[in-house]
Structure formats: structure tokens, C-alpha cells
Amino acid sequence: MLGGMGEVVRPDRESQWLKGVLDLAxxxxxxxxxxxxxxxxxxxxADAGLPGLRGGTVYPLLGRxxxxxxxxxxxxxADxxxxxxYFALTPAGRQVLAEGRDGWSSFADRMTRALEV
Amino acid sequence: MLGGMGEVVRPDRESQWLKGVLDLAxxxxxxxxxxxxxxxxxxxxADAGLPGLRGGTVYPLLGRxxxxxxxxxxxxxADxxxxxxYFALTPAGRQVLAEGRDGWSSFADRMTRALEV
DNA sequence: GGGCGCTAGGTAGCGGTGTCAACTAGTCGG
DNA sequence: CCGACTAGTTGACACCGCTACCTAGCGCCC
Structure with a gap:
């Protein structure tokens, strides 16, 4: 029965990284x-560099x-x-995208510097 | 009760972004x-660019x-x-840091490109 | 006809982790 | 004695990507 031990799952890092950015993508x-x-x-x-996503991820996101x-x-x-x-951006969506893009590049830069030794 | 409405919370994006990178930091x-x-x-x-963290975030992380x-x-x-x-890196920790840093910069670049219009 | 695989959309439940809030306990200054 | 700061700890909560599963229509090939 595989003692089970302290086994902890820890999903792929990239799954965590996607959180909060996937909607912007x-x-x-x-x-x-x-x-x-x-x-x-x-x-x-997938073409944009995010392969492997499934319907169960994208459809609920579009609903949100x-x-x-x-x-x-x-x-x-259609026959x-x-x-x-079909989905299209609203003005609010365009604004959130613009702000999110700025916030992301700022955060990504700060984080990259924070990881330097 | 509490009207509640469709109210949805949506925390700051940066909180989501921290997930999965804070351990590397x-x-x-x-x-x-x-x-x-x-x-x-x-x-x-905070000095490294991640201000506002609290004990409730960092101590459980150190335990993990x-x-x-x-x-x-x-x-x-001490008197x-x-x-x-006091915490110190293990060799495994050093390796995870090195791999995580590479993975992060790759992801950050891909993501930044994906957000371009 | 019957089965297979593709497109297209959807739901349910799980799990990891940052956040907030509250708590204990020791040290020091007034 | 009382507050402020240091230091660590815990529990409930929310979010969201993930897996797994489901429906339904269409075209193809045997």
C-alpha cells in the first residue's frame, strides 16, 4: 500500500504561473x-506559446x-x-488587457531581478 | 443572506502571479x-521587489x-x-532554484510575447 | 449500417497556495 | 504595568488551472 508517506503532489510550475495571466492571454x-x-x-x-490547454480550462475562463x-x-x-x-472584446476588456500587460511586464522584470544571485 | 448578488472577488493579479514564484524568490x-x-x-x-508579504504567507512556505x-x-x-x-539551502534547493530561474525567464518571455498585440 | 475520430461546448470536483485575521510569547522603553 | 516591536504559528477562505467525464453533430471508411 505504498506507505503514502509525506508524498505531496505539487503540480507543474507552469500551471501555477498561468494563474492570473491566462485570462490576459x-x-x-x-x-x-x-x-x-x-x-x-x-x-x-498554442500558437502563441501556451500549448496543452484543454476545454475544461478555457470554457470556464471565458464564462468568467x-x-x-x-x-x-x-x-x-451554420449548415x-x-x-x-464567438467571443469579442468589450471596451472594458481592452482596458483590462492594456493595464494587465503593463502590470505583467513590470512584475516579470522585478521577479527576474529578484531571482538573480 | 447578505445580498451577495453576483459579486465576485477577484484578488489582485499580483497575488496570483506570486503563486509559483514566491518559493523561488x-x-x-x-x-x-x-x-x-x-x-x-x-x-x-521587500527589498527584492516583493513588498507587503506577511508571516502567514512566508512561514507555511518555509515549512513546505x-x-x-x-x-x-x-x-x-540567544540572550x-x-x-x-534559521534556514539554509540544501543542494537540492540550489538545483531547484537554478532550474526554476531558467524556466521562469523562458515563461516570462513567452508570456510577454503572447500579450503583444 | 456501424464504428471511429474530429469539432464544439460544457460540468464537477480536486488541489495548492496567497491572504486575512487572530493568537502566543519574548524583549525593551517609559 | 503597558505598549510596541520582534518572531513564529495556525485556520478559514477564495481563486483557478487541472483531470475526467459528458453531450452532440459531422464526415469517412469498411
Whole structure:
């Protein structure tokens, strides 16, 4: 029964690093592409350097962004294709993206310096 | 009760950003200073660009680092001063710091690019 | 027809960790 | 004696990425 011991899981660092930045990355993709739907965001984010994301991560996130008024969504139905929900930035979303980008580069710089020996 | 509404809290982004990097920052301080105790780390981290941290954040973290074998601790008692627990890096801690630093700068660069419009 | 795989969206529960708040206890100055 | 500072500790809480699972429509190939 594998004593279990003090075993602790500690997920990948990068999963932790994504917290609080992934939403900005999604806003940035929407800023570049104008609009996108959940499944296409998975590909765009992978292209942007964030591979391996799954629906279970992105769909709840899009819901939160909509709750916060940072994106708007619209269902589209077309023949020969599954229904898609397209998302687009709101003005508030654009502002949060701009502020978040500044905050991130500031934090990333401070952190990189803090890690130097 | 308490109307509650749809109110959602969304803490400061920087709190989220700290998750997953703060442990590396602590290891970096220990690498620079040789050894330190919890309360002094609060000052060192503030000097290093991470102000506003509290005991409730740092002490549990130090416990986890010790559980993971990345630091060692030793209690010291001296006349005229409260008991202090000094922490120092282990070889494993030094290695985790080195790997984490590389991983961080890679991630930070990728993320900064992903946020560009 | 029947099975497979892709697209597209969604939910439930888990786990790690920073935050806040509160607590103990020792030292020193007035 | 009383406050302020140092030093460490604990518990409840919120957030959010992760895994795992589910539905449904479409095209393809045997």
C-alpha cells in the first residue's frame, strides 16, 4: 500500500504561473483576431506559446470573462458545422488587457531581478 | 443572506502571479544571504521587489520547502533576543532554484510575447 | 449500417497556495 | 504595568488551472 508517506503532489510550475495571466492571454488573442470561439482559442493559444490547454480550462475562463464584462459572446449556427459561440472584446476588456500587460511586464522584470544571485 | 448578488472577488493579479514564484524568490534570497530566518526574509523580499508579504504567507512556505528537502532549518536561542529559526539551502534547493530561474525567464518571455498585440 | 475520430461546448470536483485575521510569547522603553 | 516591536504559528477562505467525464453533430471508411 505504498506507505503514502509525506508524498505531496505539487503540480507543474507552469500551471501555477498561468494563474492570473491566462485570462490576459485570451484577451490578447481576441485583440489580435477580433473574435474567436473557444475551440479556436485552444489553437491560437498554442500558437502563441501556451500549448496543452484543454476545454475544461478555457470554457470556464471565458464564462468568467463574460461575467466580468470583459468579453461579449454570440451564438452562430451554420449548415454543416457545429454551433459555435464567438467571443469579442468589450471596451472594458481592452482596458483590462492594456493595464494587465503593463502590470505583467513590470512584475516579470522585478521577479527576474529578484531571482538573480 | 447578505445580498451577495453576483459579486465576485477577484484578488489582485499580483497575488496570483506570486503563486509559483514566491518559493523561488525565497530560495534566491537564501542563495544570496547564506541563511536567514522567517522574519528577516520578509524584509529581504521587500527589498527584492516583493513588498507587503506577511508571516502567514512566508512561514507555511518555509515549512513546505523544508518538507520538500530544499532547505534545512536550525533553531537558535540567544540572550536578549527571541528564538529564531534559521534556514539554509540544501543542494537540492540550489538545483531547484537554478532550474526554476531558467524556466521562469523562458515563461516570462513567452508570456510577454503572447500579450503583444 | 456501424464504428471511429474530429469539432464544439460544457460540468464537477480536486488541489495548492496567497491572504486575512487572530493568537502566543519574548524583549525593551517609559 | 503597558505598549510596541520582534518572531513564529495556525485556520478559514477564495481563486483557478487541472483531470475526467459528458453531450452532440459531422464526415469517412469498411
Amino acid at each position: 485570451v484577451l490578447a488573442v481576441l485583440a489580435r483576431e477580433g473574435s474567436a470561439y473557444g475551440y479556436s482559442l485552444l489553437r491560437s493559444l 470573462l463574460e461575467d466580468d464584462g470583459l468579453v461579449q459572446s454570440e451564438w452562430t449556427v 454543416g458545422a457545429p454551433a459555435r459561440r | 525565497v530560495l534566491a534570497v537564501l542563495a544570496r544571504e547564506g541563511s536567514a530566518y522567517g522574519y528577516s526574509l520578509l524584509r529581504s523580499l 520547502l523544508e518538507d520538500d528537502g530544499l532547505v534545512q532549518s536550525e533553531w537558535t536561542v 536578549g533576543a527571541p528564538a529564531r529559526r
